[in-house]
Amino acid sequence: MLRSGTVVNDATADAGMVPTHRVDRQRLQQTPAERLRELGRDIMSAAYLRGDFVLSSGARSSYYFDKYLFETRPSILRRVATALADMISPDTDRIAGPELGGVALATALSLETGLPFVIVKKEVKAYGTARLVEGELHPGDRITVVEDVITTGAQAIHAARQVVNAGGKVLAVIGVIDREQGGAEQIATAGFHFDALFRRADLGS
Numbered sequence: 001m002l003r004s005g006t007v008v009n010d011a012t013a014d015a016g017m018v019p020t021h022r023v024d025r026q027r028l029q030q031t032p033a034e035r036l037r038e039l040g041r042d043i044m045s046a047a048y049l050r051g052d053f054v055l056s057s058g059a060r061s062s063y064y065f066d067k068y069l070f071e072t073r074p075s076i077l078r079r080v081a082t083a084l085a086d087m088i089s090p091d092t093d094r095i096a097g098p099e100l101g102g103v104a105l106a107t108a109l110s111l112e113t114g115l116p117f118v119i120v121k122k123e124v125k126a127y128g129t130a131r132l133v134e135g136e137l138h139p140g141d142r143i144t145v146v147e148d149v150i151t152t153g154a155q156a157i158h159a160a161r162q163v164v165n166a167g168g169k170v171l172a173v174i175g176v177i178d179r180e181q182g183g184a185e186q187i188a189t190a191g192f193h194f195d196a197l198f199r200r201a202d203l204g205s
Contacts, residue, residue, distance in 0.1 A: 039079050040203050043177070046070045048203070057152045065177050067101040067148040080176055081108035083197055084146060088113065089171050093141045096120050096133070096168070098159035101148035105176065109146055120145075120159040132162045139167035150175040150196060153183030157190045177203070 030038070047069040053061050070076045084105070088095075095117040097106025106117040118135035137143075143163050147156045153173075160170045173187055178196035187194040 035079070036083060036197075039076070039083060040198050042076055043070045043080075043198070044203050046073060046076060055151055057154065059151075059181075065149045065179070067176070070176075071101060071104040071148065077104065077108050078112075080105065080197070081112040084109055084174060084176070085112045087172075087174050087195055087197065088115075088144050089142075091142050092144045092171055094118060094135075094137060094143050094168070096143050096145045096159060096163050096170075098122070098145070098147060098155055102146055102159070105146045105148060118143075118163070120162050122155075122158075131166075133166040133168075137163070137166050137168055141168045142171050143168040144171055145173045145192075147173060147175040149177045149179060150183035150187075150194075151179045151181050153186040153190075153194070156183070156187055156194075157192070160187075160190070160192050 043065075047066045049064045049066055050062065051064070053064040055061055055064075070080070088109075092115060095106045095109050095113075095115050096119075097103045097109075097117055098120045099122055103119055106119070109115070110117040116136065118133050118137050121132050121134065124130050124132055145156060145160050145163065147159070150156060156173045156175065160173055163170055170192055172193040172195065175183075175194070175196040176198065178184055178199045180200045184194050184196070
């Protein structure tokens with residue numbers, strides 16, 4: 001039971017102290033723009049770190065968006081999926097999520113939209129199916145690739161190309177955060193449409 005005076009917020013909701021519908025009713029009174037701004041603030045609060053970091057590209061950075069810190073919080077992941085769902089083309093047949101961070105996003109987005117998804121592995125394993133794309137994918141399936149944080153775009157491009165190699169048609173690559181470090185341009189150069197839920201400037205980082 002919720003004690004008198006307890007604040008209803010994402011932290012208490014994640015801890016199971018508050019029924020999710022209590023929080024959602026409050027958000028239904030917000031405009032879409034207000035909900036998106038609130039989501040951006042919550043992602044920054046949960047996942048924006050300052051320090052000395054080495055990115056997957058090998059570059060160093062004084063800040064870092066830790067995708068696992070927002071993807072593992074149900075109250076944030078649920079809203080990210082809802083927002084990303086609005087970005088998906090109605091022509092999409094399946095969602096593709098690159099391992100590892102993209103898998104949580106693809107799962108949440110699949111549950112949100114009802115669309116099936118596939119997982120794109122970084123490399124072929126020496127056991128099992130020996131495939132890079134796991135899950136059901138038919139030739140000609142139209143795919144939206146979902147990524148977490150875009151820096152150079154290399155991982156998103158790799159995933160999109162593997163989907164194409166497996167017979168799919170990539171309609172778009174969508175990301176949660178674009179660090180605005182050339183990733184969008186690289187994805188476009190590779191021949192894929194790209195859009196992001198947030199850009200670094202949007203989050204005020």
